[in-house]
Amino acid sequence: MTASTHILMCPPHHYDVDYVINPWMEGNIHRSSRDRAETQWERLHKILKDHAVVDLVEPQKGVPDMVFTANAGLVLGDNVVLSRFYHPERQGEEPHFKKWFEDNGFTVYELPKDLPFEGAGDALLDREGRWLWAGYGFRSELDSHPYLAKWLDIEVISLQLVDSRFYHLDTCFCPLSNGYLLYYPPAFDFYSNRLIEMRVPPEKRIVVNDDDAGNFACNAVNVGDVVVMNQVSDDLSRRLTEAGFQVIQTPLSEFLKAGGAAKCLTLRTTEPVMPNVHAVDSVVSTTITLKGHLLDAGIINRALDLVVEGGGSFQVRNFNLGEQRQSTSTADVHISAPSNDMMEEILAQLIELGAVSLPDDQGDAQLEPVSQAGVAPDDFYVTTIYPTEIRINGEWIRVGKQRMDGAIAVKETPDGIVAECKILRDLETHEKVVVGVSGIRTVRKPESREKRGTQEFGFMSAGVSSERRVELVVEQVAWELRRIRDRGGKVVITAGPVVIHTGGAEHLSWLIREGYVQGLLGGNAIAVHDMEQSCLGTSLGVDMKRGVAVRGGHRHHLNVINTIRRHGSIAQAVEAGVVTHGVMYECVKNDVPFVLAGSIRDDGPLPDTEMDLIRAQERYAELVRGSDMILMLSTMLHSIGVGNMTPSGVKMVCVDINPAVVTKLSDRGSVESTGVVTDVGLFLSLLVKQLAQLTSPLVNA
Numbered sequence: 001m002t003a004s005t006h007i008l009m010c011p012p013h014h015y016d017v018d019y020v021i022n023p024w025m026e027g028n029i030h031r032s033s034r035d036r037a038e039t040q041w042e043r044l045h046k047i048l049k050d051h052a053v054v055d056l057v058e059p060q061k062g063v064p065d066m067v068f069t070a071n072a073g074l075v076l077g078d079n080v081v082l083s084r085f086y087h088p089e090r091q092g093e094e095p096h097f098k099k100w101f102e103d104n105g106f107t108v109y110e111l112p113k114d115l116p117f118e119g120a121g122d123a124l125l126d127r128e129g130r131w132l133w134a135g136y137g138f139r140s141e142l143d144s145h146p147y148l149a150k151w152l153d154i155e156v157i158s159l160q161l162v163d164s165r166f167y168h169l170d171t172c173f174c175p176l177s178n179g180y181l182l183y184y185p186p187a188f189d190f191y192s193n194r195l196i197e198m199r200v201p202p203e204k205r206i207v208v209n210d211d212d213a214g215n216f217a218c219n220a221v222n223v224g225d226v227v228v229m230n231q232v233s234d235d236l237s238r239r240l241t242e243a244g245f246q247v248i249q250t251p252l253s254e255f256l257k258a259g260g261a262a263k264c265l266t267l268r269t270t271e272p273v274m275p276n277v278h279a280v281d282s283v284v285s286t287t288i289t290l291k292g293h294l295l296d297a298g299i300i301n302r303a304l305d306l307v308v309e310g311g312g313s314f315q316v317r318n319f320n321l322g323e324q325r326q327s328t329s330t331a332d333v334h335i336s337a338p339s340n341d342m343m344e345e346i347l348a349q350l351i352e353l354g355a356v357s358l359p360d361d362q363g364d365a366q367l368e369p370v371s372q373a374g375v376a377p378d379d380f381y382v383t384t385i386y387p388t389e390i391r392i393n394g395e396w397i398r399v400g401k402q403r404m405d406g407a408i409a410v411k412e413t414p415d416g417i418v419a420e421c422k423i424l425r426d427l428e429t430h431e432k433v434v435v436g437v438s439g440i441r442t443v444r445k446p447e448s449r450e451k452r453g454t455q456e457f458g459f460m461s462a463g464v465s466s467e468r469r470v471e472l473v474v475e476q477v478a479w480e481l482r483r484i485r486d487r488g489g490k491v492v493i494t495a496g497p498v499v500i501h502t503g504g505a506e507h508l509s510w511l512i513r514e515g516y517v518q519g520l521l522g523g524n525a526i527a528v529h530d531m532e533q534s535c536l537g538t539s540l541g542v543d544m545k546r547g548v549a550v551r552g553g554h555r556h557h558l559n560v561i562n563t564i565r566r567h568g569s570i571a572q573a574v575e576a577g578v579v580t581h582g583v584m585y586e587c588v589k590n591d592v593p594f595v596l597a598g599s600i601r602d603d604g605p606l607p608d609t610e611m612d613l614i615r616a617q618e619r620y621a622e623l624v625r626g627s628d629m630i631l632m633l634s635t636m637l638h639s640i641g642v643g644n645m646t647p648s649g650v651k652m653v654c655v656d657i658n659p660a661v662v663t664k665l666s667d668r669g670s671v672e673s674t675g676v677v678t679d680v681g682l683f684l685s686l687l688v689k690q691l692a693q694l695t696s697p698l699v700n701a
């Protein structure tokens with residue numbers, strides 16, 4: 001027996017599964033045998049009495065989970081932080097545990113009422129006393145960790161739990177003597193696993209597999225070199241033995257029905273304070289304000305999900321719900337994160353959400369000089385598609401040339417400070433770049449109160465649905481194309497050769513001829529196969545009228561490339577009467593600019609194809625700028641490229657036969673984008689028919 005070790009237990013006289021507050025309890029209400037539970041508890045009690053002094057707290061009626069004394073609180077030295085239970089079902093235990101601690105001479109610290117923390121179930125001391133591992137995510141709040149650090153004067157390492165089966169830290173994590181750790185990595189987020197690996201050397205980490213984790217092997221009581229647990233596989237038992245531990249198994253199946261096992265049934269009340277160990281609290285907090293149709297547009301859900309998925313924790317304060325149909329709501333949200341880096345990552349995503357204003361004390365945007373042309377400073381802010389403003393000298397200024405995946409370059413000019421999005425390769429040494437997340441906000445118009453995706457007739461309600469009638473989307477696109485044309489707006493189309501292969505050339509030619517298209521973006525292939533069809537009636541060597549391959553057809557596209565190369569350009573071949581109809585013909589004849597970006601798989605290429613990729617991107621961006629709408633027709637490569645350089649506010653329609661492509665291209669988080677899964681030739685055919693039916697010019701709205 002280790003005389004200095006005291007353990008608190010509570011006899012299971014009132015234990016039962018009376019409710020469900022964790023996944024293990026589902027289906028087990030009133031299915032635990034009191035007799036078997038008493039027997040199993042007695043066996044554990046007897047085993048532990050051989051190795052420690054076991055104190056008992058009187059069980060109470062109405063609180064069946066009181067048997068799980070691990071959750072009574074967290075003890076260090078003569079101090080104890082009393083638990084604040086998350087679920088009301090267990091809050092009745094608090095006064096009983098508080099009384100026991102006070103009667104036994106502990107100084108009891110109590111957390112604020114609305115700040116849950118479930119004791120040694122969610123906080124476990126390193127067995128060498130060097131720091132406190134503290135879990136959060138299901139029962140305990142991250143905001144409780146600074147209190148633990150302060151009251152117990154110890155470093156707290158916050159670990160986010162991500163699997164609801166392992167809802168308490170002690171169900172998946174067990175610090176052992178001699179610096180060993182028994183744990184189940186999938187129960188933690190990536191960052192927490194990195195923290196564990198940084199603190200516990202590989203040779204001391206005993207990783208538990210799914211089966212052992214499901215049998216609560218990590219929920220073990222360790223006293224000295226003894227490890228007492230519910231059940232363990234031969235392999236894990238061997239590894240523990242090799243590490244110098246004596247493994248004692250004792251069945252606790254009746255308690256597993258409530259989601260607990262050996263460690264849950266115990267609370268070590270003698271935890272020595274180590275000299276020279278002091279509080280280090282890395283938890284950072286801030287308060288943001290969300291504004292918009294927080295409920296209807298789902299903004300608050302998305303924001304809070306972002307916080308949790310980013311490893312943080314939140315408390316919603318001062319929620320003011322908009323009273324009128326179109327009035328907006330506001331909410332102050334207190335956010336905590338285990339480190340500055342994680343907080344910055346969370347805030348960057350909230351800024352992208354666009355409904356966020358950071359506290360005014362966040363100050364100006366941080367600027368760092370570009371020390372090497374084409375290279376941004378570390379921690380540069382990555383731009384999004386949304387209109388963005390940065391705060392310089394207390395003034396908010398709009399960032400120009402908005403696009404995603406760029407940096408914000410800032411420079412002094414005779415007209416004042418100018419900020420614009422730049423892709424990394426274009427950064428110049430006389431510029432500065434925004435780093436971090438302070439002093440940045442995105443400006444997004446509050447989405448309409450209607451939920452996204454429920455507006456079947458609201459054009460561009462985002463979302464992809466192969467079930468959605470193609471005709472419906474065609475009607476909406478036709479209506480928008482007509483409106484844009486009538487007001488002299490700009491529509492750009494990016495298209496792949498599949499448009500030609502599916503018989504779409506005549507329809508796309510019609511759109512260009514009728515003035516619905518002000519720019520065409522594509523690659524070598526769409527031009528090659530369009531002119532192959534125009535000159536030779538085939539596409540990829542297939543007769544477009546009969547649908548059969550023609551003899552020698554496989555050379556047709558090379559013959560066309562060769563002919564165009566001989567004339568020097570597509571325009572010259574059109575002027576020479578070689579190309580007499582088709583998409584490229586209509587572009588030349590109607591002065592519709594086009595850019596053909598080269599790719600690794602190009603034949604030829606055509607003289608017009610821009611094989612300098614950087615130049616091609618620049619020319620694409622020039623043609624995209626100022627667009628009101630972009631149609632992305634069956635080209636994943638070029639559609640992604642165009643999407644990356646298009647700011648929000650531009651209506652985008654993606655047409656592809658592959659739902660995954662449509663989802664990727666439509667999922668921009670902006671309501672202006674939509675996608676339809678269909679054959680592109682069919683889509684164009686229906687679109688032309690619909691436009692032709694819109695005979696009367698629309699009255700300007």
Ligand SMILES: NC(=O)c1ccc[n+]([C@@H]2O[C@H](COP(=O)([O-])OP(=O)(O)OC[C@H]3O[C@@H](n4cnc5c(N)ncnc54)[C@H](O)[C@@H]3O)[C@@H](O)[C@H]2O)c1
Pocket residue numbers: 495496497498502522523524525526528557597598599601602603604633634635636637638655656657658661678679680681
């Ligand atoms: N001969 C050549 O020079 C040649 C030939 C082919 C491609 N290329 C080049 O390769 C690059 C990539 O070509 P890409 O954009 O065609 O390929 P891609 O794979 O990026 O996109 C093709 C898209 O078409 C979709 N699709 C296929 N059938 C469809 C249908 N019936 N209806 C609607 N969507 C359909 C696919 O799902 C895919 O997303 C381009 O730059 C192109 O010019 C050159």
Ligand SMILES: NC(=[NH2+])NCCC[C@H](N)C(=O)O
Pocket residue numbers: 021022025065068070071090120121122168170171258259260261263264
């Ligand atoms: N330290 C623990 N894991 N305790 C287990 C507690 C079980 C209890 N039914 C609950 O859900 O709270």
